[in-house]
Amino acid sequence: MNHADWPLSAPVNLTxxxxxxxxxxxxxxxxxxxxxTAGELELEECLSIVDQLAALKVFEIxxxxxxxLLKDYFLTLLRYIHEKGMVTCVSxxxxxxxxxxVACFTGNPLVxxxxxxxxxxxxxxxxxxxxxxxxxxxxxxxxxxxxxxxLSISTVVTAINFSQLGQLKELAGSFGARLRVSRFRPSxxxxxxxxxxxxxxxxxxxxxxxxxxxxxxxxGDSFFSISREENRRELGLNMCGACKMTCCIDPCGLVYPxxxxxxxxxxxxxxxxxxxxxxxxxxxVFNYFRGLExxxxxxxxxxxxCHGGCPAIAYFANKDLNQPDPExxxxxxxxxxxxxxxxxxx
Amino acid sequence: MALRLAENVxxxxxxxxxxxxxxARHGVCFIRSGDRLxxxxxxxxxxxxDMVVDIAERTETPAQPIEQAMRKLITNLVERRMIVDEPC
Numbered sequence: 001m002n003h004a005d006w007p008l009s010a011p012v013n014l015t016x017x018x019x020x021x022x023x024x025x026x027x028x029x030x031x032x033x034x035x036x037t038a039g040e041l042e043l044e045e046c047l048s049i050v051d052q053l054a055a056l057k058v059f060e061i062x063x064x065x066x067x068x069l070l071k072d073y074f075l076t077l078l079r080y081i082h083e084k085g086m087v088t089c090v091s092x093x094x095x096x097x098x099x100x101x102v103a104c105f106t107g108n109p110l111v112x113x114x115x116x117x118x119x120x121x122x123x124x125x126x127x128x129x130x131x132x133x134x135x136x137x138x139x140x141x142x143x144x145x146x147x148x149x150x151l152s153i154s155t156v157v158t159a160i161n162f163s164q165l166g167q168l169k170e171l172a173g174s175f176g177a178r179l180r181v182s183r184f185r186p187s188x189x190x191x192x193x194x195x196x197x198x199x200x201x202x203x204x205x206x207x208x209x210x211x212x213x214x215x216x217x218x219x220g221d222s223f224f225s226i227s228r229e230e231n232r233r234e235l236g237l238n239m240c241g242a243c244k245m246t247c248c249i250d251p252c253g254l255v256y257p258x259x260x261x262x263x264x265x266x267x268x269x270x271x272x273x274x275x276x277x278x279x280x281x282x283x284x285v286f287n288y289f290r291g292l293e294x295x296x297x298x299x300x301x302x303x304x305x306c307h308g309g310c311p312a313i314a315y316f317a318n319k320d321l322n323q324p325d326p327e328x329x330x331x332x333x334x335x336x337x338x339x340x341x342x343x344x345x346x
Numbered sequence: 347m348a349l350r351l352a353e354n355v356x357x358x359x360x361x362x363x364x365x366x367x368x369x370a371r372h373g374v375c376f377i378r379s380g381d382r383l384x385x386x387x388x389x390x391x392x393x394x395x396d397m398v399v400d401i402a403e404r405t406e407t408p409a410q411p412i413e414q415a416m417r418k419l420i421t422n423l424v425e426r427r428m429i430v431d432e433p434c
Contacts, residue, residue: 005362006360006376007361007362008360008365009358009360009361010358012365013372057356057358059356059358059367059369060367060369087354087356087369109354112369245374
């Protein structure tokens, strides 16, 4: 799909990091969350943004952070969005559900709840999300299970939890939930842990095989660039959707291409000063991303299936958006082939 | 038989046509229909025949080619679970 042929008047969905406040301190947190940032949006400002998004017929808002449920007005905001008929997804660490939140989620077709869990055992999960969190998260999931709530367990795939993906799927199933996996990307605190937690080429190959063979696993983002089979790509895009189909609003109302590219140079505008529609249509940053075709990828035989993969990873690895996603299928296949050749020449 | 959006599916008008979205599958469907089709055509009150007549009148085009193109389009949307064709 060429964006120029199918320009959208508004995103299909967007990520809204409603706060940086979080009671956990995960070593891979994409937004380095912990303390609330000074100047986070007030409720009235959020309602005004929702009015704009509803008028543009944005289909879905995905809330993250930070821990959204720690924002004092979050459930009020969520109910307001639902009154507009918009679908929401709440990405939560699962440790702070109260009765009001559970009631808001129950029997509500407009909300999907994703509880983050990064291991099928305390030993693995707690290395990433903090001591004692495994049991606290399971207690939270237990509160939501069997309640007519659209529930998934969300795992960022790292070298630490890679071997537990099958167990995580079973664990999610035991709560009536599906497993959703996301790529580990070098943003926020994950920059410091990138080399330690990233998958190697062999693991990327195994992950691609696993996803190809099990379409029940939900994937929310750019697995298209590491995955082989058509059946997997049909579940998502064949290119990064940033600025074409999605974008990100930060807690202070700044707009970025995606949650993993919240760098000053990629800030497209401030919703306290400019309308969402103007930013979406006119931002030079967004228009640059819409035309981005990494030069180094254009002769690649998989270009039409990938379009360069994830720009956030490419940018972190090379400080150059014209470079390929270093974890793309072509790159990990080349790594493995080189390894085999080196082995056979010994 | 009336055409309506499948459960939880939403649609909006774009300059080039219609954009369907299925949140359950995070699936999108781009239909290059220009100004021939509108989201209201899938509100459950329009039959296939109503839609063909409406488009033919507004575009001053013979009904037959519209019917042929529409049949393909509707079959595609039903197969992709974006709309359902059900009794009025």
